[in-house]
Amino acid sequence: MASAEEARFKIALCQLAVTSDKEKNIAHARQAIEDAAGKGARLILLPEIWNSPYSNDSFPVYAEDIDAGGDASPSTAMLSELSRTLKVTIVGGSIPERSGDRLYNTCCVFDTDGKLIAKHRKIHLFDIDIPGKMTFKESKTLTAGETPTIIDTDVGRIGIGICYDIQFQELAAIYASRGAHLLCYPGAFNMTTGPLHWELMQRARFIELANLIVSIILLMHFFLKFRAADFQLYVATCSPARDTGSSYVAWGHSTLVGPFGEVLATTEHEEAIVISEIDYSLIEQRRTYLPFERQRRGDLYQVVDVQRVGSV
């Protein structure tokens, strides 16, 4: 960060209600972004799949050609316009993207000039089967992205993941090793894994990898208990609001976690704009208090970084 002033800013997590009417969803997101900017947010995060219902039947129908832009992508055109006119950075949740004959679950990041500066295609598709509770197979319609996405913005270095990406600690470890201040995860956890994993993953995203590998090597699984804030950065999640009438019922609970693993701001499942302050100077402070990075035993374990970074 260039200055202490830039190290402090407000973030908004826009937990939006999503309908089957795309135009309405776009207008609704526009209003939420304007409200968030009006409340002083400089970074605005939207939910996973905010312009379409979350279903394999809907993805092909609502998908937009982001690279073509303009009329081919009214959702990202709106995000670009607002980031430019309101001078805010937008991590635009995700929308179904059409690229050739493939569909992706894609997050677009816009800088304060309205420029698309990153496009993250969900790397880990949500294919799970918990009998009687939750079955979903994104891979029925979607293709997985191939690259981690970390980007320098006016509000720090941000690593991006989409929902199920948060379950894979290696991605967070790579972002941390590349100097991320903040990880943003637009997500739509459900009523089964939401209560179990949503907050846990967000708070644990910092420490898990090192501890897991140490645990395996040393066969001391109790290390896993100490999940809290090892990578010592900020993590923001943003979900759609819950709609009990939809085929996929989202958990909600958009949350900001700080570099001690502490919940700084959260909400329940209704529509909400959660505003909270981020102060990157606390990252350094926490790392001084708990110098994990210096203490890490690279002679015993390592994160292998294949260095494929996503771009637009």
Ligand SMILES: O=C(O)CCC(=O)C(=O)O
């Ligand atoms: O990881 C989970 O349990 C939920 C993931 C999810 O809902 C998604 O990727 O859309």
